[in-house]
Amino acid sequence: MRTRDLIGFARRAATGNPLRTCLLILAMAIGVAAVVVLTALGDGARRYVIGEFSSLGTNLVIILPGRSQTGGFNPGNAITSTPRDLTIDDAQALLRGSAVHRVVPLAVGTSEISYGGKLREVMVAGTNAAYLEVRRLALAQGRFLADGDWRRGASEAVIGATIRDELFGVEPALGQLVRVGDRRFRVVGVMATSGQGLGMNTDELVIVPVSLAQAMFNSNTLFRIMVEAGSREAIELAKAQAIDIIKLRHEGEEDVTAITQDAVLATFDKLLGTLTLAVAGIAAISLAVAGILVMNVMLVSVTQRTAEIGLLKALGATGATIRNAFLTEAAMLSLAGALLGYLLGQGGAALIRQLYPTFPAYPPDWAVLAGLGTALLTGVLFGVQPARRAARLDPVLSLAKH
Amino acid sequence: MSAALIELAGIERVFYLGDSEVHALRHLELRIDSGEYVAIMGPSGSGKSTLLNLLGLLDHPNTGTYHLEGRDVTTLSGNEQARVRSERIGFVFQSFHLVPRLTAAENIALPMTLAGIAPDERNRRVAHALKDYGLADRAGHRPDQLSGGQRQRVAIARATIMQPAMILADEPTGNLDRHTGEEVMRLLEELNARGVTLIVVTHDTTLGARAHRQLLMEDGELKHDSATPCAPVT
Numbered sequence A: 001m002r003t004r005d006l007i008g009f010a011r012r013a014a015t016g017n018p019l020r021t022c023l024l025i026l027a028m029a030i031g032v033a034a035v036v037v038l039t040a041l042g043d044g045a046r047r048y049v050i051g052e053f054s055s056l057g058t059n060l061v062i063i064l065p066g067r068s069q070t071g072g073f074n075p076g077n078a079i080t081s082t083p084r085d086l087t088i089d090d091a092q093a094l095l096r097g098s099a100v101h102r103v104v105p106l107a108v109g110t111s112e113i114s115y116g117g118k119l120r121e122v123m124v125a126g127t128n129a130a131y132l133e134v135r136r137l138a139l140a141q142g143r144f145l146a147d148g149d150w151r152r153g154a155s156e157a158v159i160g161a162t163i164r165d166e167l168f169g170v171e172p173a174l175g176q177l178v179r180v181g182d183r184r185f186r187v188v189g190v191m192a193t194s195g196q197g198l199g200m201n202t203d204e205l206v207i208v209p210v211s212l213a214q215a216m217f218n219s220n221t222l223f224r225i226m227v228e229a230g231s232r233e234a235i236e237l238a239k240a241q242a243i244d245i246i247k248l249r250h251e252g253e254e255d256v257t258a259i260t261q262d263a264v265l266a267t268f269d270k271l272l273g274t275l276t277l278a279v280a281g282i283a284a285i286s287l288a289v290a291g292i293l294v295m296n297v298m299l300v301s302v303t304q305r306t307a308e309i310g311l312l313k314a315l316g317a318t319g320a321t322i323r324n325a326f327l328t329e330a331a332m333l334s335l336a337g338a339l340l341g342y343l344l345g346q347g348g349a350a351l352i353r354q355l356y357p358t359f360p361a362y363p364p365d366w367a368v369l370a371g372l373g374t375a376l377l378t379g380v381l382f383g384v385q386p387a388r389r390a391a392r393l394d395p396v397l398s399l400a401k402h
Numbered sequence B: 001m002s003a004a005l006i007e008l009a010g011i012e013r014v015f016y017l018g019d020s021e022v023h024a025l026r027h028l029e030l031r032i033d034s035g036e037y038v039a040i041m042g043p044s045g046s047g048k049s050t051l052l053n054l055l056g057l058l059d060h061p062n063t064g065t066y067h068l069e070g071r072d073v074t075t076l077s078g079n080e081q082a083r084v085r086s087e088r089i090g091f092v093f094q095s096f097h098l099v100p101r102l103t104a105a106e107n108i109a110l111p112m113t114l115a116g117i118a119p120d121e122r123n124r125r126v127a128h129a130l131k132d133y134g135l136a137d138r139a140g141h142r143p144d145q146l147s148g149g150q151r152q153r154v155a156i157a158r159a160t161i162m163q164p165a166m167i168l169a170d171e172p173t174g175n176l177d178r179h180t181g182e183e184v185m186r187l188l189e190e191l192n193a194r195g196v197t198l199i200v201v202t203h204d205t206t207l208g209a210r211a212h213r214q215l216l217m218e219d220g221e222l223k224h225d226s227a228t229p230c231a232p233v234t
């Protein structure tokens, strides 16, 4: 039988029973669509997190007080007991590292801000002038903290967009005096709206010079130190130098943890990559189920079409021809299902992107290929047995049945 | 005397149903020459269909040999037998056995499609056959849109489209009224007149009498053969 005739014959056989064919294609399509949508979600989550982390700033080494045994990122690091505190002097000393480009000390606490009788609780971040650039933040108005001695600092504050709206409304904020805790600060700048994001949201933040923040919280410790390396390649060196410098200052004890953005990213990347894979695996099970469905429906179809198979044999069809006809039909059903599922899946992913514009829900190429491939393979594999059964049918017995 | 088309020797066909054995054919010896017109008759269950299936290579004897055009076909492989069916044998069935989703033209073309004949050649031959069998205006109709007589004409066109050496018809008029049955038989006889060997199973004695030779089956045995003057006596 010619290939074209074989395909035509299989197509006629498939369309001859539209309900059966539609159900099969649908089952296959749901499997493939599940793979596409679920991996789009998983991979989207991975990209989203990585994108957010990257926006925190690049080439960063973050120094935390306390030593963590395991390398890499561990959320528990932030709350381990601190053997020796990090100080502004520690931070300043880090500038000696040749690979270190900029250093940002960070002291954090909560306090109250008041202006014109309005009062609200705020997060206060004590830092220095480099903070703005290291964190890749933007100002809406005014300027950022002035560069100068980290231990002194003028009584100036930069406030977040939400704080500005709540305290000042339509009035100009720049140049006004606000009270934060028991101190007065002059507002010199307003941060641009940051939108939602990971890490500290600057919208509800008041940024003041680090020394004043420490005085306000009555402590001389730092929450962490951000070290920016000169380049991506210098990150590891900057990290080593930072640890060495702190160790030297802490009587030879390595009691800080340095984490690099890369390590954090790699961990999340791996974590969410594994998640995507697992999700793809679960979705693939639905494909296997679809494959078994194809097999059963094809087996039923062989039984229903025994008379036809007997006839084809009487008309001179070989076993191979009959087998190929059934295999072609199974492959066509799977192909149609896989394509439909691909379109549905891409449509679903597009819908998710439409609903959540910040979420990059694109299915990864490998998942799309694997989904389509698995669908075709299961369809054909599970089509083999019915096809062989059809090919082996005894023509007399099959003709007798009608 | 013309060449032997079919030679059966010592054919036995036994069906096993659980513990019981059914001897559908017993020590059958038969020779049919090329171009003959043979009617196979006998009561129900006497083995007529079994014999026809055997002749059409749809079934195998338990013992005995079957020579078709001088070649022992019982020992052929499945694929070789399929080829013989395709090229040398045409079947006509009582219940037509048309593929319901294919049009009349496609049903007629089916043996050629299966044999891998090019579409151009197929179309040419189908157009010819449609005209010969008075189906020219029915080419695009599906079987359920055709009358019984038209369906059987499609089936006959299909059986002859590969220009076989013999036509095997199992009660071809069984599902047709008298008049339509006559018409179908006339078509088959015209084929025989052009040299195709025609073997028809029938219950109808008047139809059977039209054949040049009658075989009477009974309980799996060949009871009477009009070609041998002295029939074996019971």
Ligand SMILES: Nc1ncnc2c1ncn2[C@@H]1O[C@H](COP(=O)(O)OP(=O)(O)OP(=O)(O)O)[C@@H](O)[C@H]1O
Pocket (backbone or CB within 6 Å): A397, B015, B016, B017, B022, B023, B024, B042, B043, B044, B045, B046, B047, B048, B049, B050, B051
């Ligand atoms: N596949 C089979 N399995 C078991 N027994 C069978 C099978 N096919 C035929 N037989 C038996 O073989 C015998 C001959 O059957 P066959 O179909 O040849 O009869 P027939 O002469 O064609 O009858 P009818 O005129 O009713 O068509 C019957 O007893 C039948 O029951």
Ligand SMILES: [Mg+2]
Pocket (backbone or CB within 6 Å): B048, B049, B050, B170
């Ligand atoms: Mg019969």
